[in-house]
Amino acid sequence: MRPRDLLSKWDNLLFLVFIFAVLFRQVWLIAFSVAVSVVFTAARIWNYYALSRITYRRLWRYRRGFPGESLTVRILTANEKILPLPWLRTTDPWPLAVGPQDETLLSPSHIADQGNLVNLYSLRWFEKVERTVALQLRQRGIYDLGPTQLQSGDPFGLFDNAVEHDNQEYLTVFPEVLPLERLKLDAEDPFGDRRARRRLVEDPTLPIGVRDYHPEDDFRHIHWPATARSGQMQVRMFQPVSSQVMVVCLNVSTSEQPWLGTYHTMLEQLVKVTATLVVHGVEDGYAVGLISNGCLAHADRPFRILPGRSRDQLSLLLQTLAAVTPYTTTPFEKYLVKAASNLPYGATLLIVTALVTPALLETLISIRRYRTHTTLICLQAAPPPTIPGVRVLHLPFSP
Template sequence: MIFFWFLLTAALIIYVQGVLFRRYSLRNLKYTRRFQKNTCVSGDEIELIEELSNEKWLPVPWLRAESQLSAHLKFRGGDNFAVSSGQHYQNHRSFFSLAPYTKLKRTHRLTPVRRGVYTLSSITMTGGDLFGSIGVSQQIQLHGELLVYPKAADVPVHELPHHSWQGETEVRRYIVPDPFVVAGARAYQPGDSYRQVNWKATARSGSLQVHQYAYTASRTLMIYVNVEDGESMWRTVTNEALIEQGIEWAAGAALAVINEGMEVGFAANMAKEGEIDSVRVLPRSGHEQMNILLDMMARLKLERTEPFRTLLAQETGVGYNGLDLLIISAYWNDELERESERLRGLGHAVSVWTLPSAKKLADSDSLQEGRAGA
């Protein structure tokens, strides 16, 4: 008889706690998930931060937070969470246990291995009773975004042909002395104008000194990236790694030009996420322009908006003259050569960098100037 009452009491306790936790386990729970920062460069390690608070008298014996994230976010191993990855997406599961009126903060380290836009859209919370036999779920909407910039490749921008050289940026090689940029003073030489005399330096040295002018240049570079990974491609990119390499080359060329104080623009037969037209950014200088380019490159979709030859043909009617044009493409054929010749006929200097084959992508020496002309 005692055993019977023991079983009855145990069954009643299990039933009551099951009803209690089913009804209240997910109540007054606050959960947030966010990235440590909103932007980073591909390959940087950042943090994904989870914060959970139990604002009620009832403990939470166990809680599972499950969400789907991009497979391009590589998590470092750790306790109390699990990741199962597929080709494009991965399931991320975190496990918690909270006492009454407690807060918990958990940090996961991850590395984005590819540029792009990564969002935190929703998460499913599942909690249950003391014995794990009953579970109740609730979906929470999240609003978080991580913008991953392409990693700027180290590219030989100095090898590009050039046209316009007069401006405010000092360069290492001789082009033309700029009378507005004074680098110092030197001794007077026959042929120097007396208007160039540096009177302060003359007084200090006791001999006639003239201004030493810096050699400066102003380059306006327009970069074009072809999303087509082969001549027969229609819309969808097969070799995504190859085109990603091209975007990194473009980022590297733009950064090198910006750091020299020169102007750079960008165009591609790709659209940004949520748009349908080919992207185009007019040439400008300054680090704000670089941020605009990186933001746009991060949001590029690897889908063709129009044939690359059409994009180049449209550039002949833009109205610019005497620019430096850099074309980055996985292939080169007679049609593209004809379009580049038309651009040269408008006074542009055109250079072509041909992307390497997939098996050579890891070779840092594979970047070569495929064709160049002025």
């Protein structure tokens, strides 16, 4: 029987007792029934207003970090009304991967890899209570916090009430950045295009005019409308740019067939290698981009971040890698061919993969004609085959 139904029966019983006492002139019984009714009424009113104007806030200095780091969160709970609260219980769902350093602070939850941060309060009128919790960042990812459940009631323990406080927030744990030496890259020329970075090339996506045709010009750059108007062979002129663009291509597939599942330890290593390339690329002066066939958390499609040198580019790249999941909607080979056609001309491609399949080999052979600076970084146990025109690095991974 629900508490509300039980209390309704008590109300009916008290009413019958009151009528009986009046009919038989039992003063003490009249006083008793009235007193109990007054207590019930006061308890109902108290319970009705108990959770009004209650605030629960998480106060952060930082909400992002790397695995192994620690953060602090201040939890501010306030009763912003004149009615005091004899008891208040807050239940905040909290992922274990970013849980408190003292793991006993979390109570068990029915959801896997999650606990509940429970706090009990007794708040006077217009009182605020602040508590500080030290958190330990344990694993890469973007984690949801909240919503928080608030529960309170009357001081007599007759009623209780619960509401859900919509205060969802996100806590980001970036992937670990490895030392560049562990990737076995050449310290003098880590990305394999040092000479090309100083050479000025023409970007065919940036035309700036036309000029007369020279024998060494590419036949594909002939401007036929201008040739028809002038009566002489004309070719397009393009904006000269320096090839300081790098795009990291991450293949999140760890098995040849999707139904074979995901090797999560291998996936984390792939993300770490990608993060290392991204960070060192930005530090080395590249405009760094990122593409992957993996979907992001709370998304259902592959992502692409165009190269850029903005102040927030590195933060965007690392936050995107923090959200990478093993779920794919497109084979990596098809996605790479489609995405490579939209990348800047002369960009250096760094392809990070756990497997080198025949389909990927065919794709690399086909794109090497117009992507002269391509590096394949493979983490599978067996050495990958040699691909003419493609720099191959073998980093066998063992957990």
